[in-house]
Amino acid sequence: xxxxxxxxxxxxxxxxxxxxxxxxxxxxxxxxxxxxxxxxxxxxxxxxxxxxxxxxxxxxxxxxxxxxxxxxxxxxxxxxxxxxxxxxxxxxxxxxxxxxxxxxxxxxxxxxxxxxxxxxxxxxxxxxxxxxxxxxxxxxxxxxxxxxxxxxxxxxxxxxxxxxxxxxxxxxxxxxxxxxxxxxxxxxxxxxxxxxxxxxxxxxxxxxxxxxxxxxxxxxxxxxxxxxxxxxxxxxxxxxxxxxxxxxxxxxxxxxxxxxxxxxxxxxxxxxxxxxxxxxxxxxxxxxxxxxxxxxxxxxxxxxxxxxxxxxxxxxxxxxxxxxxx
Amino acid sequence: xxxxxxxxxxxxxxxxxxxxxxxxxxxxxxxxxxxxxxxxxxxxxxxxxxxxxxxxxxxxxxxxxxxxxxxxxxxxxxxxxxxxxxxxxxxxxxxxxxxxxxxxxxxxxxxxxxxxxxxxxxxxxxxxxxxxxxxxxxxxxxxxxxxxxxxxxxxxxxxxxxxxxxxxxxxxxxxxxxxxxxxxxxxxxxxxxxxxxxxxxxxxxxxxxxxxxxxxxxxxxxxxxxxxxxxxxxxxxxxxxxxxxxxxxxxxxxxxxxxxxxxxxxxxxxxxxxxxxxxxxxxxxxxxxxxxxxxxxxxxxxxxxxxxxxxxxxxxxxxxxxxxxxxxxxxxxxxxxxxxxxxxxxxxxxxxxxxxxxxxxxxxxxxxxxxxxxxxxxxxxxxxxxxxxxxxxxxxxxxxxxxxxxxxxxxxxxxx
Numbered sequence: 001x002x003x004x005x006x007x008x009x010x011x012x013x014x015x016x017x018x019x020x021x022x023x024x025x026x027x028x029x030x031x032x033x034x035x036x037x038x039x040x041x042x043x044x045x046x047x048x049x050x051x052x053x054x055x056x057x058x059x060x061x062x063x064x065x066x067x068x069x070x071x072x073x074x075x076x077x078x079x080x081x082x083x084x085x086x087x088x089x090x091x092x093x094x095x096x097x098x099x100x101x102x103x104x105x106x107x108x109x110x111x112x113x114x115x116x117x118x119x120x121x122x123x124x125x126x127x128x129x130x131x132x133x134x135x136x137x138x139x140x141x142x143x144x145x146x147x148x149x150x151x152x153x154x155x156x157x158x159x160x161x162x163x164x165x166x167x168x169x170x171x172x173x174x175x176x177x178x179x180x181x182x183x184x185x186x187x188x189x190x191x192x193x194x195x196x197x198x199x200x201x202x203x204x205x206x207x208x209x210x211x212x213x214x215x216x217x218x219x220x221x222x223x224x225x226x227x228x229x230x231x232x233x234x235x236x237x238x239x240x241x242x243x244x245x246x247x248x249x250x251x252x253x254x255x256x257x258x259x260x261x262x263x264x265x266x267x268x269x270x271x272x273x274x275x276x277x278x279x280x281x282x283x284x285x286x287x288x289x290x291x292x293x294x295x296x297x298x299x300x301x302x303x304x305x306x307x308x309x310x311x312x313x314x315x316x317x318x319x320x321x322x323x324x325x326x
Numbered sequence: 327x328x329x330x331x332x333x334x335x336x337x338x339x340x341x342x343x344x345x346x347x348x349x350x351x352x353x354x355x356x357x358x359x360x361x362x363x364x365x366x367x368x369x370x371x372x373x374x375x376x377x378x379x380x381x382x383x384x385x386x387x388x389x390x391x392x393x394x395x396x397x398x399x400x401x402x403x404x405x406x407x408x409x410x411x412x413x414x415x416x417x418x419x420x421x422x423x424x425x426x427x428x429x430x431x432x433x434x435x436x437x438x439x440x441x442x443x444x445x446x447x448x449x450x451x452x453x454x455x456x457x458x459x460x461x462x463x464x465x466x467x468x469x470x471x472x473x474x475x476x477x478x479x480x481x482x483x484x485x486x487x488x489x490x491x492x493x494x495x496x497x498x499x500x501x502x503x504x505x506x507x508x509x510x511x512x513x514x515x516x517x518x519x520x521x522x523x524x525x526x527x528x529x530x531x532x533x534x535x536x537x538x539x540x541x542x543x544x545x546x547x548x549x550x551x552x553x554x555x556x557x558x559x560x561x562x563x564x565x566x567x568x569x570x571x572x573x574x575x576x577x578x579x580x581x582x583x584x585x586x587x588x589x590x591x592x593x594x595x596x597x598x599x600x601x602x603x604x605x606x607x608x609x610x611x612x613x614x615x616x617x618x619x620x621x622x623x624x625x626x627x628x629x630x631x632x633x634x635x636x637x638x639x640x641x642x643x644x645x646x647x648x649x650x651x652x653x654x655x656x657x658x659x660x661x662x663x664x665x666x667x668x669x670x671x672x673x674x675x676x677x678x679x680x681x682x683x684x685x686x687x688x689x690x691x692x693x694x695x696x697x698x699x700x701x702x703x704x705x706x707x708x709x710x711x712x713x714x715x716x717x718x719x720x721x722x723x724x725x726x727x728x729x730x731x732x733x734x735x736x737x738x739x740x741x742x
Contacts, residue, residue: 037426037429037430135518135545142519142523143520143524236425237451237454238425238450240421242519287415
């Protein structure tokens with residue numbers, strides 16, 4: 001390992017710490033709950049997209065069914081809380097573990113599928129889960145679960161009006177997802193995953209355990225996604241199958257990473273920081289007309305970015321340029 | 327800082343300059359949030375809703391000689407003639423976005439009340455957010471019965487919910503049975519979101535209670551690309567009455583598929599939604615002669631209450647359409663909310679809530695076929711009678727209840 005590489009990784013860590021600290025101070029100046037709401041969503045999507053990036057970006061297994069893990073996280077927390085009074089913090093961990101186990105159980109047959117077939121399988125499985133949840137009466141079926149509001153408490157992770165607790169939780173979640181990726185990048189797994197992504201047969205011939213690498217990536221990715229789902233359930237305090245397991249969610253998780261730079265450390269964060277405020281602000285301030293101008297602007301921006309930077313926005317910054325070309 | 331004479335003078339001037347602004351801020355405009363899907367697959371609903379709300383605001387803000395609350399005189403007399411200002415927001419049928427937009431309306435746009443939302447799932451989060459900020463929410467056109475049973479203090483609904491609608495259908499069946507018609511078997515056909523699920527739950531409960539047999543109960547995926555298998559089942563069951571709960575696109579597909587497979591139901595009793603949309607009758611109206619749909623509004627009312635026709639013309643000038651089930655409820659929703667704000671003589675959320683809770687308006691000063699408007703402790707108006715409408719000769723005629731009916735029902739529906 002050359003010195004240059006180690007120092008670059010250290011520099012990345014410092015930059016990340018700087019941005020995290022900067023982000024943590026923003027609510028001191030921004031008091032508007034609407035803007036705070038956008039920041040929470042941005043951080044949530046940064047974390048989710050980072051999680052998606054582990055399986056789909058680093059390991060190259062494009063998943064279009066991550067809404068499944070998101071929904072499982074949301075449902076586990078909400079069901080455990082409303083039916084058994086289990087605090088969301090435990091529900092969150094339970095949801096993460098359940099999702100990781102299910103990701104591996106599904107990976108067992110699906111990782112034998114190559115390329116596009118794998119992606120199609122992920123879509124189908126998520127859709128099946130959606131239909132199951134829509135018909136599962138005990139879990140609220142199509143009516144969903146309305147998490148009753150009590151009083152503000154960190155224990156039940158409920159806050160009537162304040163967005164700050166949610167903001168800091170989302171920030172911590174985004175940092176954890178980033179750190180896990182940062183750490184994995186330079187671990188044995190990280191190298192295996194990239195080898196699997198580039199050429200599975202060549203990797204296998206060099207002694208990489210292709211199948212188990214994929215399983216590992218799926219488990220980590222699903223775990224983090226489910227934590228995001230649990231957070232969403234607490235944040236919105238109402239979930240129904242369509243709003244946490246719908247196909248659009250799978251795309252929304254992939255989009256920031258794709259836009260920012262797939263398979264890169266900074267791509268998901270960068271993508272989320274641009275994409276989420278763009279969607280929210282265009283809808284709120286030019287969407288009230290009913291003419292769909294907001295969606296046209298939004299679509300146009302994505303097309304322009306993709307045309308100008310097909311490799312992702314991360315290519316605009318020199319520090320990360322090396323990460324892309326490595 | 328030393329207080330000099332000049333500073334005192336400056337301060338006094340500033341205070342004098344600010345004074346009028348501060349006092350003007352109490353009265354000039356009353357902002358009401360209106361939250362609807364303005365983009366996405368139900369965008370048309372939101373666009374039509376906008377026109378309905380604008381019509382209502384115009385009637386309140388200008389002087390009209392209608393026997394409707396706040397029509398006479400300009401603005402809200404209780405607030406010194408303040409005008410209603412509508413602030414529209416788009417929730418894209420997403421509960422999370424509904425929540426965020428409600429929060430924005432309340433904190434940034436300073437609305438004192440919110441009206442919405444079309445989709446029931448979005449009404450859940452919108453009403454919850456209003457509750458958190460102690461701002462009253464009026465559910466103009468949501469019909470899911472679970473909404474008012476959540477113990478919310480700031481939730482109100484003037485229009486009927488699905489159980490009331492379904493009850494009207496079964497009352498109608500019972501009456502026909504007494505007259506000697508044979509109605510024994512029912513087929514339920516419903517989509518899988520809150521609307522369809524709630525509707526079917528209410529219908530199966532009533533069917534069991536009143537001795538009707540459900541021979542098929544089909545739940546299908548909303549916006550399904552094909553309904554062939556489902557229609558095959560309906561055809562095999564061939565019940566006396568088919569009871570669909572579907573939105574527009576699914577309703578069109580259902581009717582087309584039934585025609586393709588040669589299935590002509592003996593009778594159709596629809597749970598509104600797609601079956602009260604003009605788009606359905608534009609597409610497949612020729613196959614729907616004799617269909618009965620429940621509704622909460624009927625233009626036939628114009629014969630007895632001329633203002634209904636005049637207000638409808640105002641709406642038509644804006645939108646190019648007649649009032650339908652949704653737009654009439656939306657229109658009335660704003661009038662009722664404004665009426666309460668006027669009585670509250672304040673834009674304070676709690677005071678408006680109290681005024682809403684004390685509402686007692688006779689039905690004949692509304693544009694609806696309701697008995698009256700009076701909310702129970704859960705915020706539901708139980709005196710909002712639904713109507714049953716039958717599609718005959720290219721238009722809907724009211725067949726029940728007696729008070730507003732203009733013709734007898736054709737039963738069974740014409741076989742061609």
